[in-house]
Amino acid sequence: MKHFWLFVFAFTSIISIAKAQNDDNGNLLYPYNFAISTPTSDGKIAFDSNQLGVGISGSFGIVLTELFKPHFQGVETSVQFVVGGQVKKEAKLTFFEEDFIVDGQMYLISKLKSFSLSISTNGIDMNSARLVIKYRFYYDSNWNLIPGITQSGWLPEIAFGKPWFTHNKQYSFVDTFNPPITISGPTDICTEGVYEIQHAGNVVIQNIDGTPATLTKTGATTYKLSRVSNNVGIVRLMATSNTGNTANFDVRVGLIKGRLIGPSFLTSNYHPNNEEEFEIQLDPGENFTITNFIASRSTCEIQQTGPYKFKVRIPGSWSFYPPNHNQDYLRITVLDQSGACVKGISKTIIIYPNQGGGGGELPDPGGPQNPNFGL
Amino acid sequence: MKHLFYLGMMLLLGFSACKKENQSEKVNDETFVLDGQTYSVSETREKLAKLTGVDKDELVFFRDSLAFTQEGTTSFLKIEMFIGELNKMKL
Secondary structure: OHHHHHHHHHHHHHHHHHHHOOOOOOOOEEEEEEEEOOOEEOOEEEEOOOOOEEEEEEEEEEEEOOOOHHHOOOEEEEEEEEEOOEEEEEEEEEEOHHHHEEOOEEOOEOOOEEEEEEEEOOOOOOOOEEEEEEEEEEEOHHHOOOOOOOOOEEEOHHHHOOOOEEOOOOEOEEEOOOOOOEEEOOOEEOOEEEEEEEOOOEEEEEEEEOOOEEEEEOOOOEEEEEEOOOOOEEEEEEEEOOOOOEEEEEEEEOEOOOEEEOOOEEEEOOOHHHOEEEEEEOOOOOOOOOOEEEEOOOOOEEEEEEOOEEEEEOOOOOOOOOOOOOOEEEEEEEEEOOOOOOEEEEEEEEEEEOOOOOOOOOOOOOOOOOOOOOO | OHHHHHHHHHHHHHHHHHHHHHHHHHHHOOEEEEOOEEEEHHHHHHHHHHHHOOOHHHEEEEOOOOEEEEOOOOOOEEHHHHHHHHHHOOO
C-alpha cells in the first residue's frame, strides 16, 4: 500500500514536470524568496541610464519536496542577467545538504544564500532585460522517482533536453535617471525663436500676456515659437517630464524693454476730463518710434500727444460684453514698424461703466471727433 | 492554628506569584493564529532566523499578511510556507 501511494505521488510529480518543463511547477526542488537588496522601484530593479552599469545583490534559498529530500545531493543555480534571451552576466551558487541543516537536523528549506552581480546597462535594451534564477540538479534513475526516466544525469537535461529550469519569479528593470529639464534659447524674439528643451516629456505654451506666439515641435528636443501677426507680449514655455519635473521659460515676443505707464482702468465717458494719458518709458539706449496703435476694441479713440505719449478715450456708447456688464477689457498695443523688427508694447485696461458723476455723460458722437483721434 | 496560618500565607504567596508571571508573558509576547493554531511571533521569528540564516533582528513581522520581511530587501517570507518546518524545530 505504501508503495502504491509513493507511486501515485511520483507520477503526479512527473506529470507536473512534464507540463512545466522549464519552470518551478511540480519540480522536486525549487528556489524561494528571490529577493533583491539593492534599490528597487515598484518591484523592479532600479538603474540609472546616465551611468554605465549597476551593481545588483540579493539572496534566495531552495525548497525540497519531501519525496526528493532523501536523495538530495546538491543543486546548481545561476542568477542570470538576460537580455533578449541572451545571458549577459551570471553569478553561480550551489546549495548543498549542509545548507538545509540546522542543529544537526535536515529541513526542507535551505538557508538563504547571497549573490552579487555587476552588470553593464550601457547600450542595452533594458526594457527586455530580466534577472532570473536558473537551476539544475542531478537525478539518478535508480531512485525511481520519475517513471519513464531511465537515464541518470542533470534535470531538466535528461527529461527535456534543456540545460536549466527557470524560476517563476523574475525581475525587470526601471530607469530612475531623473535629470532636470533644461530649456535654452532666446528670451527675446522678433518673429520666431528656436528652443532646445532636454528631458521633457511634454511642452506647452501659456500666453501670459496677449497671444503673441504659437509653438511647434520641430525635433526630438527642439521647438519653435512663431509670432502671431504683429502681436506683442510674453509667452511661457511650460515643460513637464515623465518623472514629474517641471520647468518654465518666459519669452518676450516683439516687446520693447521699457514700460507703458498709465491708468489701469477707464470709464465709458466721453467727457474731456476722462482723457487719460499713457507714456512709454524706454530703457536706456533703446529706440522707439510710435508708428501705429492697435486696440482690441474699435470703440475707443487714441491720440498721440508726444513722441512717447498718447491719450485714450472711451465713449459712453461702449457696449459691455456679457456675462459681466459692469466691466470690460481693452488691450492697447503701440507699435514701431519703422525697423526690420516690428516691436511694441501692450497694456490691458479695465473699462467700467460711467456712474453719471461729474459733468454727466456726453452723447456718443458715433466716430472720431478729432481727425487726430482714431486708429 | 499557627501552622495553619503559615501554610495559608505560603499558598497565597505562591498563587499570586504564578498569576503575575502569566500575565506578564501574555502582555509581552505577541501571537498570531494560523490554521487554528496560536503561535508566538518572537518564537516564530527566532526559528525562521535559524532556518533561513537571516539575523532575527532583520526580520520584520507583518500581521496583515502573516509574513516576515527582511529589512533592506524585497524579501517576503510568508509564514504559511515555513510553518511545517518551523513546527519541527526546537529552540
